[in-house]
Amino acid sequence: MSDQITDMDVFFNPKSIAIIGASDTFKFGYNMTKYLLSSNFKTYPVNINKDFIFGHKVFKNINDIPDDIELVIIIVRNEFVLQTVKDSVKKGVKGIIIETAGFAETGIKELVKIQEEIEKIAKNSNVRIIGPNCVGITNFNNKFTTAETDFTQSIDGGTISVIAQSGVLGNIFIEWSASQKIGFSKTITLGNKVDVDEIDILEYLEKDANTNVITVYLEGVKRGPKLVEILRKLTKPVLILKNGRSEIGSKAVLSHTGSIAGNDKIYDTIFKQYSGIYRVNNFYEMFNIAQVFATQPLPKGKNIAIITSSGSLGIIACDEIERLGLNLAVLNELTIQKMKSVSPNWTSLKNPVDLGPSLFTTFSHSLKAILNDECVDALLYIFAVPQMPIKAFSLPITPQLREMRNLSTKLNKPIITCVFGSRWIVEYFLKHSDKYKIPIMTQISHAIKAFKFMHDFAVSNKI
Amino acid sequence: MSDQITDMDVFFNPKSIAIIGASDTFKFGYNMTKYLLSSNFKTYPVNINKDFIFGHKVFKNINDIPDDIELVIIIVRNEFVLQTVKDSVKKGVKGIIIETAGFAETGIKELVKIQEEIEKIAKNSNVRIIGPNCVGITNFNNKFTTAETDFTQSIDGGTISVIAQSGVLGNIFIEWSASQKIGFSKTITLGNKVDVDEIDILEYLEKDANTNVITVYLEGVKRGPKLVEILRKLTKPVLILKNGRSEIGSKAVLSHTGSIAGNDKIYDTIFKQYSGIYRVNNFYEMFNIAQVFATQPLPKGKNIAIITSSGSLGIIACDEIERLGLNLAVLNELTIQKMKSVSPNWTSLKNPVDLGPSLFTTFSHSLKAILNDECVDALLYIFAVPQMPIKAFSLPITPQLREMRNLSTKLNKPIITCVFGSRWIVEYFLKHSDKYKIPIMTQISHAIKAFKFMHDFAVSNKI
Numbered sequence: 026m027s028d029q030i031t032d033m034d035v036f037f038n039p040k041s042i043a044i045i046g047a048s049d050t051f052k053f054g055y056n057m058t059k060y061l062l063s064s065n066f067k068t069y070p071v072n073i074n075k076d077f078i079f080g081h082k083v084f085k086n087i088n089d090i091p092d093d094i095e096l097v098i099i100i101v102r103n104e105f106v107l108q109t110v111k112d113s114v115k116k117g118v119k120g121i122i123i124e125t126a127g128f129a130e131t132g133i134k135e136l137v138k139i140q141e142e143i144e145k146i147a148k149n150s151n152v153r154i155i156g157p158n159c160v161g162i163t164n165f166n167n168k169f170t171t172a173e174t175d176f177t178q179s180i181d182g183g184t185i186s187v188i189a190q191s192g193v194l195g196n197i198f199i200e201w202s203a204s205q206k207i208g209f210s211k212t213i214t215l216g217n218k219v220d221v222d223e224i225d226i227l228e229y230l231e232k233d234a235n236t237n238v239i240t241v242y243l244e245g246v247k248r249g250p251k252l253v254e255i256l257r258k259l260t261k262p263v264l265i266l267k268n269g270r271s272e273i274g275s276k277a278v279l280s281h282t283g284s285i286a287g288n289d290k291i292y293d294t295i296f297k298q299y300s301g302i303y304r305v306n307n308f309y310e311m312f313n314i315a316q317v318f319a320t321q322p323l324p325k326g327k328n329i330a331i332i333t334s335s336g337s338l339g340i341i342a343c344d345e346i347e348r349l350g351l352n353l354a355v356l357n358e359l360t361i362q363k364m365k366s367v368s369p370n371w372t373s374l375k376n377p378v379d380l381g382p383s384l385f386t387t388f389s390h391s392l393k394a395i396l397n398d399e400c401v402d403a404l405l406y407i408f409a410v411p412q413m414p415i416k417a418f419s420l421p422i423t424p425q426l427r428e429m430r431n432l433s434t435k436l437n438k439p440i441i442t443c444v445f446g447s448r449w450i451v452e453y454f455l456k457h458s459d460k461y462k463i464p465i466m467t468q469i470s471h472a473i474k475a476f477k478f479m480h481d482f483a484v485s486n487k488i
Numbered sequence: 489m490s491d492q493i494t495d496m497d498v499f500f501n502p503k504s505i506a507i508i509g510a511s512d513t514f515k516f517g518y519n520m521t522k523y524l525l526s527s528n529f530k531t532y533p534v535n536i537n538k539d540f541i542f543g544h545k546v547f548k549n550i551n552d553i554p555d556d557i558e559l560v561i562i563i564v565r566n567e568f569v570l571q572t573v574k575d576s577v578k579k580g581v582k583g584i585i586i587e588t589a590g591f592a593e594t595g596i597k598e599l600v601k602i603q604e605e606i607e608k609i610a611k612n613s614n615v616r617i618i619g620p621n622c623v624g625i626t627n628f629n630n631k632f633t634t635a636e637t638d639f640t641q642s643i644d645g646g647t648i649s650v651i652a653q654s655g656v657l658g659n660i661f662i663e664w665s666a667s668q669k670i671g672f673s674k675t676i677t678l679g680n681k682v683d684v685d686e687i688d689i690l691e692y693l694e695k696d697a698n699t700n701v702i703t704v705y706l707e708g709v710k711r712g713p714k715l716v717e718i719l720r721k722l723t724k725p726v727l728i729l730k731n732g733r734s735e736i737g738s739k740a741v742l743s744h745t746g747s748i749a750g751n752d753k754i755y756d757t758i759f760k761q762y763s764g765i766y767r768v769n770n771f772y773e774m775f776n777i778a779q780v781f782a783t784q785p786l787p788k789g790k791n792i793a794i795i796t797s798s799g800s801l802g803i804i805a806c807d808e809i810e811r812l813g814l815n816l817a818v819l820n821e822l823t824i825q826k827m828k829s830v831s832p833n834w835t836s837l838k839n840p841v842d843l844g845p846s847l848f849t850t851f852s853h854s855l856k857a858i859l860n861d862e863c864v865d866a867l868l869y870i871f872a873v874p875q876m877p878i879k880a881f882s883l884p885i886t887p888q889l890r891e892m893r894n895l896s897t898k899l900n901k902p903i904i905t906c907v908f909g910s911r912w913i914v915e916y917f918l919k920h921s922d923k924y925k926i927p928i929m930t931q932i933s934h935a936i937k938a939f940k941f942m943h944d945f946a947v948s949n950k951i
Contacts, residue, residue, distance in 0.1 A: 053845045056876045103834055126844060127834025130799075136834075173874040191800035193844065196874040197909045204911035244803065268803045271810035280836045281799030307804070307933070308908075336593075336744030337654035340707065340731045341770070347734035371566055371590025371599075373743045381589060381656065382516045411636040411659040413519045445771075446660045448667035452911075470770070 032153050033221070033229040035120040037164045037211060039096035043087050043118075045071040045109045046101035046125075049078045054100035054124060056173045064176075066169055069094065087116045096120045098161065098171050103127035106157065107139050114150050122171050123156035124192065129217055129283030130158060140219060140283070147220035158282055159216030160195040165209050166235050172196050172212070181459060183208015184237035185315045186230050188223050190215050190244045190282050198308070206459045207316045210235045217282050224248055227255050227263075236261065238318040240311050243267045243292075245284025256299050262318050262482050263302050264311050267292050300485030303478045310474065313466045317475035320462045321439035323483035326402040328354035329476055330395045331377035333407035334384045338445060338469065339377030342405055345473035351480065353377070354401045363394040384410060385420050389428055396432045403438055403476050404429075407469070408454070409445040422453060426461040433463070439479060441472040495616050496684070496692040498583040500627045500674060502559035506550050506581075508534040508572045509564035509588075512541045517563035517587060519636045527639075529632055532557065550579045559583045561624065561634050566590035569620065570602050577613050585634050586619035587655065592680055592746030593621060603682060603746070610683035621745055622679030623658040628672050629698050635659050635675070644922060646671015647700035648778045649693050651686050653678050653707045653745050661771070669922045670779045673698045680745050687711055690718050690726075699724065701781040703774050706730045706755075708747025719762050725781050725945050726765050727774050730755050763948030766941045773937065776929045780938035783925045784902035786946035789865040791817035792939055793858045794840035796870035797847040801908060801932065802840030805868055808936035814943065816840070817864045826857040847873060848883050852891055859895045866901055866939050867892075870932070871917070872908040885916060889924040896926070902942060904935040 047058045047070030061068040062079050069090050075083040084090050087097065087109070097113040099106055103125050113121050128140035140157065147154045155161055161171030165182030173196045174180070180203050187209060189195055195214035202209060211233070213226050223241060230236045239261055246252050256263070269278035270289040278284055296304045305311040329346055331353075333339040346353050356376050364374045367390045373379040378395065380387050395401055406429065414420060426442075433440045441464050444454045451467060458465040466472055510521045510533030524531040525542050532553050538546045547553050550560065550572070560576040562569055562584060569588050576584050591603035603620065610617045618624055624634030628645030636659045637643070643666050650672060652658055658677035665672060674696070676689050686704060693699045702724055709715050719726070732741035733752040741747055759767045768774040792814055796802040809816050819839050827837050830853045836842040841858065843850050858864055869892065877883060889905075896903045904927050907917045914930060921928040929935055 051877070051881050056874075056880070127832070130836065131834055133833070173876050175876055189800070191798055193798040193872050193874075194800050194908075197798070197872045200875055200910035200913070201908065242800065244800065268800065268807055271807045273810050273816045274803050274807035277799070277803045277806045277840055280838060281803060281842065307931070309931070335654055335656040335660070336740070337652070337657050337705065337707065337731065340737050340740045340744060343740045344731055344734045344737035347736050353736045369590070370596070371594055373593065375743060377740055379744065409656050409660045411519075411656075412663055413636050413638055414514070417519070418514050445657075445664065447663035448915075450663070468770070468772070 032119065033225055035095050035153070036122065036155060036162050037169065038167060039066070039120070039169070041067040041069070041092055041094050042096045042098065043069045043071050043090060043094045044098045044100065045087060046099060047072050047078055047083065048075070056175070057098070057171055060170065060176060064168070087112050094118050096122070099123045100125060103136065103139070107142055110143055110146055114146060114152050118152060121152055121154045122159070122161035123154065124160055124171070126158040126192070128157050130281055132280060140217060144219040154220040156216040157219065158192060159214040160192040161214060163195070163199060163212045165211065172199070172214070174199050181206065181208050182210060184210050184235060184319045185240060185312070186210045186233070186236040186238070187212040187240050187242070188215065188226050189213070189242040190284070191242070192216060194242065202312055205312065206455050206465070207312050208319065218247060218284070222247060224251050224255050227259065231259055231261060238315045239263045240315050241265045244269050244278045244282055245287060247284070253295055256295070256302050259301060261301070262478070264305050264315055265296055265302060266305050266308065266311050301482055309468065310471050313464065313468070313471040314475040314478055316464045317439065317441060317479060320464055321441070321479070322433070322437045323479050324402040324439050324476060325483070327351045327480045328400055328402045329405060329473070330354045330356070330398070330401040330403070331405045331407065332388070332391060332395065333377050333379050333409070334381060335407060335409040335445070336373065336379045338407045338409055338443070339379055342407065342469050342473060343377060345470050349473055349477040351473065351477055354398070356395065357398050357400055360394045360398040364391045388425055392428060392432065396436050396438055401438065404440045405472050406440060406442045407445070408442060412447050412450050415450065423457050426457050426463050429463050430461040439476070441466065441475060443467065443469050443472050495582065496688055498558050498616070499585065499618060499625050500632065501630060502529070502583070502632070504530040504532070504555055504557050505559045505561065506532045506534050506553060506557045507561045507563065508550060509562060510535050510541050510546065511538070519638070520561070520634055523633065523639060527631070530555070550575050557581050559585070562586045563588060566599065566602070570605055573606055573609055573617070577609060577615050581615060584615055584617045585622070585624035586617060587623055587634070589621040589655070591620050593744055595743060603680060607682040617683040619679040620682065621655060622677040623655040624677060626658070626662060626675045628674065635662070635677070637662050644669065644671050645673060647673050647698060647782045648703060648775070649673045649696070649699040649701070650675040650703050650705070651678065651689050652676070652705040653747070654705070655679060657705065665775055668775065669918050669928070670775050671782065681710060681747070685710060687714050687718050690722065694722055694724060701778045702726045703778050704728045707732050707741045707745055708750060710747070716758055719758070719765050722764060724764070725941070727768050727778055728759055728765060729768050729771065729774050764945055772931065773934050776927065776931070776934040777938040777941060779927045780902065780904060780942060783927055784904070784942070785896070785900045787865040787902050787939060787943050788946070790814045790943045791863055791865045792868060792936070793817045793819070793861070793864040793866070794868045794870065795851070795854060795858065796840050796842050796872070797844060798870060798872040798908070799836065799842045801870045801872055801906070802842055805870065805932050805936060806840060808933050812936055812940040814936065814940055817861070819858065820861050820863055823857045823861040827854045851888055855891060855895065859899050859901055864901065867903045868935050869903060869905045870908070871905060875910050875913050878913070886920050889920050889926050892926050893924040902939070904929065904938060906930065906932050906935050
């Protein structure tokens with residue numbers, strides 16, 4: 026295994042690419058082949074059975090290609106992988122991504138052995154290898170991808186990077202996040218990790234100017250002490266989802282990517298020990314919280330204010346605030362007086378501020394009063410309004426987002442909006458969340474946990 | 489408080505209705521007024537300031553209405569509510585729903601006092617009162633509603649009934665669930681509960697032929713021992729979300745509906761004590777699990793099989809299965825052999841069965857083998873496939889749903905599908921879930937918890 030880390034860049038910005046096993050019929054890797062061949066990335070298809078693919082000349086062997094190749098993507102059947110790796114090394118490539126599955130994770134002796142052979146090649150050469158059993162890399166900054174990412178349609182990038190083990194999930198993440206307006210910088214799936222692992226990528230992302238938040242989906246770790254060392258050094262916030270917690274879960278890890286899940290308590294202890302490392306419970310939580318880190322200023326304290334149109338949902342937020350050791354902000358008497366001057370007598374103006382049906386007439390005034398209150402460090406806005414009056418009377422939602430954005434920027438306080446209701450309402454908010462950089466989510470517990478992690482991160486960085 | 493329980497029916501099937509405070513300008517209750525006046529429900533608008541509303545003659549006072557009135561809906565401002573209640577009692581109505589807010593929950597002495605006056609009237613008359621501070625009833629069976637439910641658009645009903653405290657949420661629930669294809673029978677919001685409370689409604693729903701599952705959102709309870717008594721007697725499964733768990737949460741409960749949240753540990757003990765009563769953590773979990781109870785057969789044991797296209801997501805399911813004390817089904821060797829005959833050598837056929845990219849060619853065969861295995865009591869299907877190949881090659885999803893439905897019915901085993909990916913994919917599944925009665929959700933933890941509760945319910949009912 027090479028000690029260089031700058032060599033990772035070949036996976037994200039390759040100057041020339043060969044796809045071994047490229048195909049124009051429906052199989053794994055079809056879309057990637059089609060996209061790369063039509064893109065500006067210098068791409069050569071290799072396939073022993075084909076002459077032309079999507080109008081491009083096909084080479085029988087990578088060594089037939091007249092130009093230098095920096096990166097190889099291998100999608101041939103598992104029994105042919107070892108030979109194509111050897112061919113690639115002979116060609117003098119810098120990086121290989123093996124996407125094909127069917128190695129150590131099967132538990133079948135011969136297939137485990139092939140993986141070990143590939144591992145040896147990586148150790149004894151300067152070639153870096155990602156995989157097998159993965160979908161490699163997607164770089165939203167230059168639109169390079171070895172996954173099924175559809176860059177022919179516009180996808181908004183961002184500053185969140187993702188390290189994952191599973192190939193299928195590498196694609197799914199991207200599609201889901203596009204729906205949620207969660208912007209990625211780079212996504213990396215590592216599969217069985219014969220060479221490149223999360224440590225290499227963490228080091229790369231720590232230095233990557235386009236990455237502000239790192240999210241990691243982990244099944245097993247091969248270099249434990251080294252992981253601990255890098256986690257200690259990282260300055261960017263890292264959200265980790267570690268599965269295979271249970272006994273039956275860890276057995277499933279073994280047959281998924283051939284990794285050892287390890288004792289969950291040890292992971293938990295390690296993750297808790299270092300500032301900036303946060304463990305999450307599921308993917309939705311991971312990306313919702315990452316989005317807050319990526320778009321909101323850090324809170325200066327732990328006093329949370331709530332504006333809601335539903336008292337019940339305000340109470341749920343209170344329960345979460347106490348559970349996570351944050352404070353429900355005690356509003357200044359002046360703040361309450363300011364709100365009282367415009368509110369009906371039945372609105373509840375103590376935090377949580379429940380504006381009920383008066384939401385649209387009193388929101389602006391209340392928002393200003395609350396965010397300007399020096400006892401308030403962060404705001405959770407809970408929107409729960411039936412869609413009928415919104416549609417019938419064109420009630421203005423985007424002005425609320427704009428006002429929140431302006432005040433959040435001006436006063437340097439983070440804001441999250443939780444939306445409850447029909448798909449139509451949630452979609453409406455999401456459509457505009459990107460422009461106004463106000464994270465939209467549907468789970469109050471994720472929002473409060475985001476504030477908690479942001480607060481802890483601020484404290485540990487003495488901000 | 490009246491002891492009769494059959495008197496609840498006036499709220500769900502009123503023969504004649506008066507809306508006091510009816511209005512044709514934008515305010516709370518506008519949509520409800522518009523809907524009821526255009527519906528077949530015999531509805532009379534009452535408003536001292538209007539002559540006609542949506543073409544209907546308006547009465548200045550309920551006592552001016554020449555016909556008998558069974559149910560009154562009050563939406564006038566809080567200071568006028570007491571008088572309209574007195575007028576209604578004089579008219580001889582059977583039920584009153586006070587939707588107006590601004591009573592005990594404000595903590596303002598005069599407003600608390602008005603609520604107490606109304607409470608006295610309920611005690612000393614035969615009139616039953618729901619509210620104040622609620623949106624009353626929606627009955628999906630006869631399309632009667634006192635909330636903002638849009639029955640002018642088609643909403644699919646179902647067999648899940650909802651008891652909630654908060655008015656705003658009463659509306660939101662319905663809109664959200666329509667998006668999720670979760671079918672309701674009746675939704676009831678109780679607000680400050682001067683008279684009718686969750687106990688009255690639980691007794692009603694237990695007898696209601698159209699309700700199979702009861703969900704309850706609870707903030708505080710006034711008749712604790714009586715609630716325990718009814719919970720013990722119920723034969724239908726009940727899912728309870730109880731908030732105000734924390735200290736600051738319970739303070740917020742007080743200023744929301746003027747209720748006392750009570751000690752959370754006591755609730756927890758009570759809920760655990762009775763079979764068929766299950767506590768959930770949030771609304772999404774509540775309705776996802778309710779949907780499983782409403783549409784799936786009870787499992788005969790606790791052995792769960794998993795078919796997945798993503799190994800990682802299979803592992804998450806394994807962790808949840810162990811955490812909740814269920815079993816990962818150990819597949820019969822014959823079942824594995826049946827699947828092996830059609831699967832590529834790299835697929836992982838031990839449970840969780842990870843079909844990976846071969847999902848569409850091997851699903852049908854695998855599903856049949858697994859469901860026919862007598863060691864399998866329930867199936868979780870985890871669908872995580874990028875949308876590009878689905879769109880490009882029209883990969884068939886509805887046949888999968890149909891096959892699952894057919895086998896589930898034939899073999900009497902519950903199935904849940906978890907879908908991961910873009911909004912488009914989730915929507916695609918949801919669009920067809922209703923027809924095939926396979927619950928679709930996006931959280932694996934909800935699916936496994938649903939199996940757990942179903943199993944417990946089956947055991948406690950000796951099924």
